[in-house]
Amino acid sequence: MENKIDELVPEVKYTAKDFASDVDVKWCPGCGDYSILAQVQRTSPDFGERKENIVWVSGIGCSSRFPYYMNTFGFHSIHGRAAAIATGVKLANPKLQVWVATGDGDMLSIGGNHFIHACRKNINLKILMFNNRIYGLTKGQYSPTSEKGKITKSSPFGTVDWPFNAIKLADSAGATFIARSLDRDPKHLQEMITRASKHNGMAFIEVYQNCPIFNDGAFAALTEKETKPLNVVVLEHGKPLVFGANKDKGIKLDGLNPVVIDLNDGKHSINDCWVHDEFDDNPTRGFILARFSDLPGFPTPIGVFRQFKKATYDGDYHGQIAHVKEQKGSGTYEKLMFTSNTWEVN
Amino acid sequence: MAKTVQVVDDVTVRFAGDSGDGMQLTGSQFTDTTAIVGNDLSTLPDFPAEIRAPAGSLSGVSGFQLHFSSSDIQTPGDAPDVLVAMNPAALKVNLKDIKKNGTIIVNTNAFDAKNLRLANYDTNPLEDGSLAGYNVIQVELTKLTMAALEGINLSVKDKDKCKNFFALGIMYWMYNRPIEITLKWLETKFKKKPEVLEANQKALQAGYNYGDTTEIFTTRYDVKPAKLPKGVYRNVSGNEAVALGFITASLKSGLPLFLGSYPITPASEILQELSKYKNFGVITFQAEDEISGICSAIGASYSGSLAITSTSGPGLSLKMEAAGLAVMTELPVVIIDVQRGGPSTGLPTKTEQADLMQAMFGRHGEAPVVVLAAQSPADCFFMSIEAAKIALEHMVPVILLTDGYLAFGSEPLNIPQIDELPEIKVNFRRDPEGFHPYQRDENFVRPWAIPGTPGLEHRIGGLEKKDVFGNISYEPANHEIMINNRKNKVEKVADFISDLVVEGEQEGELLILTWGSTYGATKEAIRNAKVKGYKVSHAHLKYINPFPKNIETVLSKFKKVIIPELNLGQMAMIIKSRFLKDVIQFNKVQGQPFKVAEIENKIIEVLGGSNGK
Numbered sequence: 001m002e003n004k005i006d007e008l009v010p011e012v013k014y015t016a017k018d019f020a021s022d023v024d025v026k027w028c029p030g031c032g033d034y035s036i037l038a039q040v041q042r043t044s045p046d047f048g049e050r051k052e053n054i055v056w057v058s059g060i061g062c063s064s065r066f067p068y069y070m071n072t073f074g075f076h077s078i079h080g081r082a083a084a085i086a087t088g089v090k091l092a093n094p095k096l097q098v099w100v101a102t103g104d105g106d107m108l109s110i111g112g113n114h115f116i117h118a119c120r121k122n123i124n125l126k127i128l129m130f131n132n133r134i135y136g137l138t139k140g141q142y143s144p145t146s147e148k149g150k151i152t153k154s155s156p157f158g159t160v161d162w163p164f165n166a167i168k169l170a171d172s173a174g175a176t177f178i179a180r181s182l183d184r185d186p187k188h189l190q191e192m193i194t195r196a197s198k199h200n201g202m203a204f205i206e207v208y209q210n211c212p213i214f215n216d217g218a219f220a221a222l223t224e225k226e227t228k229p230l231n232v233v234v235l236e237h238g239k240p241l242v243f244g245a246n247k248d249k250g251i252k253l254d255g256l257n258p259v260v261i262d263l264n265d266g267k268h269s270i271n272d273c274w275v276h277d278e279f280d281d282n283p284t285r286g287f288i289l290a291r292f293s294d295l296p297g298f299p300t301p302i303g304v305f306r307q308f309k310k311a312t313y314d315g316d317y318h319g320q321i322a323h324v325k326e327q328k329g330s331g332t333y334e335k336l337m338f339t340s341n342t343w344e345v346n
Numbered sequence: 347m348a349k350t351v352q353v354v355d356d357v358t359v360r361f362a363g364d365s366g367d368g369m370q371l372t373g374s375q376f377t378d379t380t381a382i383v384g385n386d387l388s389t390l391p392d393f394p395a396e397i398r399a400p401a402g403s404l405s406g407v408s409g410f411q412l413h414f415s416s417s418d419i420q421t422p423g424d425a426p427d428v429l430v431a432m433n434p435a436a437l438k439v440n441l442k443d444i445k446k447n448g449t450i451i452v453n454t455n456a457f458d459a460k461n462l463r464l465a466n467y468d469t470n471p472l473e474d475g476s477l478a479g480y481n482v483i484q485v486e487l488t489k490l491t492m493a494a495l496e497g498i499n500l501s502v503k504d505k506d507k508c509k510n511f512f513a514l515g516i517m518y519w520m521y522n523r524p525i526e527i528t529l530k531w532l533e534t535k536f537k538k539k540p541e542v543l544e545a546n547q548k549a550l551q552a553g554y555n556y557g558d559t560t561e562i563f564t565t566r567y568d569v570k571p572a573k574l575p576k577g578v579y580r581n582v583s584g585n586e587a588v589a590l591g592f593i594t595a596s597l598k599s600g601l602p603l604f605l606g607s608y609p610i611t612p613a614s615e616i617l618q619e620l621s622k623y624k625n626f627g628v629i630t631f632q633a634e635d636e637i638s639g640i641c642s643a644i645g646a647s648y649s650g651s652l653a654i655t656s657t658s659g660p661g662l663s664l665k666m667e668a669a670g671l672a673v674m675t676e677l678p679v680v681i682i683d684v685q686r687g688g689p690s691t692g693l694p695t696k697t698e699q700a701d702l703m704q705a706m707f708g709r710h711g712e713a714p715v716v717v718l719a720a721q722s723p724a725d726c727f728f729m730s731i732e733a734a735k736i737a738l739e740h741m742v743p744v745i746l747l748t749d750g751y752l753a754f755g756s757e758p759l760n761i762p763q764i765d766e767l768p769e770i771k772v773n774f775r776r777d778p779e780g781f782h783p784y785q786r787d788e789n790f791v792r793p794w795a796i797p798g799t800p801g802l803e804h805r806i807g808g809l810e811k812k813d814v815f816g817n818i819s820y821e822p823a824n825h826e827i828m829i830n831n832r833k834n835k836v837e838k839v840a841d842f843i844s845d846l847v848v849e850g851e852q853e854g855e856l857l858i859l860t861w862g863s864t865y866g867a868t869k870e871a872i873r874n875a876k877v878k879g880y881k882v883s884h885a886h887l888k889y890i891n892p893f894p895k896n897i898e899t900v901l902s903k904f905k906k907v908i909i910p911e912l913n914l915g916q917m918a919m920i921i922k923s924r925f926l927k928d929v930i931q932f933n934k935v936q937g938q939p940f941k942v943a944e945i946e947n948k949i950i951e952v953l954g955g956s957n958g959k
Contacts, residue, residue: 021805023817052800057645060808068805068818073797075648076807077641078671084638088645088653089797091629092604096649096797114641117634317629324624331626333597333764336590342580342761343382345571 014045021071027062032183032209036130037069039189044072047197049097056099057086059106062137063130063209066101080111083118086125094314097197100127104145105135108164112144119173119202121313126196126203130183131166134215152214167290167305170204171283177203177307178286180300183210184223188234188302195304201312222300235289235303240273243299250274251298258288260297278304349558351522353568356415358423359517361510362440363432365408366398368510373410374756375514379527381581381758384571385414388723388866389583390422390939391754395611395694402456402464407439416570420722420866422755424941428520430513432456432487434465441477449481451516453509455488483562487512494552498545508549515553522568525554577760584723584752585612587759588656588682589619591730593626596652598731599738599770602627604651606642608635608661611694612750613684616656636664640681644668647677648806650774650796652734654680659688659701662708662745669743670709673832675806676784676792678737678744682730685749687937696937697750699862700913705745706891706920712829714836716740717891719747721865724759726752729888735770740839741791747890749912751863751939778802783816790835840892846900850876850883853903856953859929861887861917864910864940871945882949887917893924901927908932908952910945 019041027033047054054072058064060079067074073096077085082100090098100107107115107129118125134152135141141154145166149158170178177199181189189207196203208219221227233243233251241251242263250261250273261268280286286306292298329335359376361369370391377389390411399406413423428449431437433456444450457472471477472484491509498505511528518525529547536543557563582590596603607617607630621630629646633639640655647653657665662683672679685701687693705717716736720729726748733746775781775793778801784792795802804816812819813827848857850872860868865886872884885900887893901907901921909918910932918931932948934940 023805050800052803053798055797067807070805072803074803074805074807075645075675076805076809077644078667078808081637081641081668084633084641085645085648087638088604088606088631088642088647089649090645091631091642092602092646092649092651092653093796093798113634114638117638321624321627321629325627328625331593331597331623333594336593336597336623336626337580337761338578340580341378341382342578343384344578345384345574345576345760 012050014051016041016045018051019044019071021069023068025069026065028213030212031062032132032211033063033066033130035183035186036128036189036207036209037066039186040070040128040193043190043193043197046194047097049197053095054097054099055086055089056101057082057089058101059111060137061103061106061135062211063101063103064106080106080109081114082106083111083114083125083127087118087123090124091314091317094124094318098125100125102127102129104129104131104133104166105143108144108166108169116169116173119170119175119204122174122176122201122310123313124201124315126199127205128193129166129204129206130209131206132209132211132215133163133218134211136211136214140214165290165294166206168287171286171290171306174202175204176201176310177304179204179304180206180208180302182208182219182223182302185302192304199307200315201310231299233292233299233301235276235278235301235305237276237278237304240270240275242270242273253288256284256288258292258295258298278307280306281308349564349566351566351568353570355417355569356413356419357428357521357567357569358411358413358426359428359430360409360411360426360440360443361430361513362407362409362436363510364401364435365394365396365406366401367408367432368507369408369410369432372510372514373412375528375531376517377412377581377756378531379518379523380412380414381579382527383523385416385569386419386572386574387412387414387581387757388419388422389413389756390751393695400464402433402435402461404435404439404465407436409436409440414569416572418572418574420869421939421942424943430517432510432513434461434467434471437471438465438467444480446479447481449483450477451483451485451513453487453513454484455486485516485556485562490552490556491549494548495545498541498548500541500545504542505545508545511546511549512553512556515550515555516557518550519554519557520563520566522566525550574758575760579758579760581756582723582727582759583615583754583756584720584726584748585615585684585754586619587723587726588616588730588748591727592620592652592654592680592734593623593628594727594764594767595731595734595770596626596628597764598767599652599734599772601650601652601738601772602629604629604631604643604646604653605656606631606633606639606646606653607656608633608639610636610658610661612686612753613656613658613661613682615753616682616684636661637668640665640668640679643679644672644675644677647672647679648675648796650794652738653678654682654734656682656684658684658686658694659704660691662701662704666704666708667710669715670711670713671808672743673709673713673715674808676741676832676835678741678794680733680737681743681745683745683747684753685747687935693937695750697863697939698912698935698937699747699749699864700916700935701747702890702913702916702920705747712833714833714891716742716744716836716839717747718744718888719862719890720752721862721886721888723752723755723757727759731767735768736839736842738770738772739791740789740835741794742835742839747862749863774799775802782814784811785814786831786835789838789841790831837892840895843889843892843894845896846885846887846894848883848885848900851881852883854881854883855904856882856906856908856949857900857904858882858884858908858910858945858949859887859901859917859921860884860910861890864912867940867942868910868945870942871949874942874946875949880949880953882953898925901925906930906952908948910934910940910948912939
């Protein structure tokens with residue numbers, strides 16, 4: 001049974017203000033979370049959903065304070081468990097649009113199991129993961145996305161951990177909408193959020209987010225005017241992978257190996273570039289794209305890596321209930337208690 | 347040869363064999379038939395944690411005990427009158443429990459050198475005289491089964507698997523029960539495997555005929571139907587009764603039932619059972635782990651479902667942080683803990699009552715929940731409804747304690763009509779006017795405002811909340827107010843539960859105070875002690891937090907109080923600290939329930955020569 005929720009149009013026309021709660025926002029000055037909140041509030045009127053049908057669930061961490069600032073239903077839960085709680089919310093009432101606000105520690109470390117299984121089941125949730133590559137609320141320990149060798153309060157000699165690549169993880173676990181954006185690119189972030197809201201299935205957005213206190217400038221190379229063009233490639237469906245200040249660099253596929261090419265070297269042209277297909281149901285290319293952020297000399301992709309249609313857990317579950325009800329008729333106490341192996345004592 | 351029929355009131359049989367011999371199946375078939383012919387009954391399966399321990403080994407022995415009677419009974423029986431032993435190991439493990447002069451039916455074909463060695467027998471007990479004093483009936487079960495199945499197109503191995511039904515056939519003959527109920531059950535079970543169906547049916551029939559024709563059986567026994575109260579009955583195990591109870595609560599409350607659960611022995615049957623009832627709208631979410639089990643239930647509760655999670659001790663530990671979230675957010679959720687032997691993995695298939703302290707105090711912070719305990723397999727049905735009612739009407743997490751003994755044991759349930767069961771009132775908040783998420787009614791209960799309700803958009807969470815309004819608050823005085831609100835809400839439940847009932851004299855020398863599954867053995871022990879002239883009363887706690895209001899008065903009426911528990915004295919500790927009342931602990935932690943005689947002896951020991959007068 002397909003979930004028809006996306007087709008519902010709210011009778012009320014909302015503005016961003018309708019989605020702002022009366023609670024004072026208490027993130028540190030300059031925190032990337034402010035921008036993410038602003039973009040969510042700006043795009044919420046476009047979700048096609050009445051605000052009482054929207055639920056924001058979060059775990060623990062700076063990012064998980066998010067639901068308090070949204071004037072929708074909200075549940076700030078416990079560390080790592082947002083996906084599990086959101087699953088219950090959605091499964092019990094599939095009419096709700098359920099969002100998860102979480103961080104790299106909350107979702108990929110303590111909540112890793114819930115995350116991969118929510119992806120695997122393709123539950124119709126939208127997960128917005130704020131990745132600042134640090135534990136902020138506990139004041140500066142390394143996280144599962146911190147780069148190897150990072151010096152933090154809990155790794156004075158540098159971490160020996162390899163980080164997770166969240167995009168790879170989400171795709172291999174089974175998410176059906178996988179995207180990345182930047183806190184400092186409001187327009188792009190708005191587009192990703194709006195598109196996730198329309199997706200039927202597990203939608204995952206990794207947002208690179210600056211923590212000005214404990215990991216300031218972690219993504220500066222991707223967000224600052226001067227360096228961004230060279231370090232970011234924007235994924236657009238049907239368009240070639242081109243980047244650089246003058247759009248003079250491209251990426252081509254040499255077998256399974258991506259190669260950066262110079263479009264002005266006389267040997268390559270735009271026709272050599274890899275054309276992005278976000279609906280590719282073969283995960284191989286998405287996986288190669290996801291590796292870019294780990295490869296020296298490659299730009300970090302933002303945009304939708306992959307999206308595709310797959311039956312959702314909540315849709316199939318309620319479909320099964322409807323089917324069995326049709327076959328057996330709705331349950332009654334009589335049917336429950338008096339139909340099997342009973343005997344009477346007079 | 348004419349066979350005599352002897353009428354007996356009460357019989358305990360035990361089937362024992364390898365864990366691959368189908369003893370649980372044989373036992374449950376005998377149980378179903380016995381239920382339908384109208385005896386009162388109580389069962390005790392007892393099996394190892396290993397699915398298939400090495401064949402013939404002592405550790406692989408699986409047993410199923412059934413006590414049936416023409417009068418009212420409460421326990422699966424202390425000592426079997428009859429043992430069916432499929433191999434030497436089964437004999438070795440079970441012999442010590444059999445009544446003196448009891449009957450032992452053995453499969454002599456299994457008493458070969460290899461099996462004897464595996465069972466650590468130096469000599470064959472069937473030949474060395476060590477079974478003198480028992481009525482040993484030697485049956486060539488394997489050989490007879492093979493002969494009966496000649497001509498059926500099945501492998502020797504598959505035919506061998508039918509010998510439990512041959513044994514069952516003998517037992518049906520011996521206790522004068524019809525074989526048709528099992529024949530019919532086999533038809534449904536093996537609909538798609540006609541050879542297997544035919545083989546099992548033939549083996550059953552052949553076993554029955556063998557009893558009838560062979561000269562080694564001289565006596566049949568007749569156990570007349572029990573004089574149970576009028577009504578329609580069905581046999582239920584504790585786990586099955588829990589499932590039925592919560593579906594009933596769903597019907598009574600009008601809320602869909604949501605179970606979030608991770609498989610764990612001995613609670614998995616609750617998940618399995620509930621997954622069958624899709625046409626009742628039941629959602630069973632088999633979660634990725636125990637934590638997700640309760641968290642998904644909390645999410646479903648937030649969404650407006652009757653939300654529950656089922657587990658056993660290790661899972662209860664994992665759920666505790668989330669249980670604290672349910673306390674903090676004041677959402678209704680029922681945690682069913684089917685207790686097993688602990689700590690750690692402990693004795694997964696055995697029973698214990700050692701999670702009481704964890705249920706009461708296992709969360710961080712001041713985090714009271716309602717704690718209930720079921721007393722018998724059939725009572726699991728009623729206590730599940732009660733747990734749901736309290737959770738929903740008081741917006742509070744409830745822990746319902748059962749245990750392995752109740753979960754796997756079974757007894758007849760006198761099925762109530764639906765209108766005889768308590769109403770469950772749920773009022774979702776609809777009106778946005780003056781709505782505050784933590785504004786309480788006279789019972790300290792906050793409104794349940796579910797997503798999808800226009801104008802009620804609000805935020806809840808694990809951080810401390812401002813009284814009434816629910817916004818985050820770190821104010822010192824507010825924290826104390828909220829701690830007390832949550833405590834008062836749980837204590838207020840005492841206004842809605844029944845008083846502690848004293849069976850027997852209302853005051854005197856000795857009271858036995860029980861909780862959970864020790865009810866049955868205690869009740870029978872007291873009955874026996876009274877017959878012998880001892881004065882002793884019984885009170886049973888179904889409500890552990892809060893206690894019934896009259897508990898202190900009841901305790902004050904008796905000079906001595908014995909608390910039998912399958913732990914090292916957890917309830918005793920609570921009673922002593924709460925009421926400064928000295929109690930006599932009577933503890934057993936062997937993974938097995940109390941025997942009636944053990945409690946009876948304790949009563950006699952405590953009362954000494956005084957008979958309690």
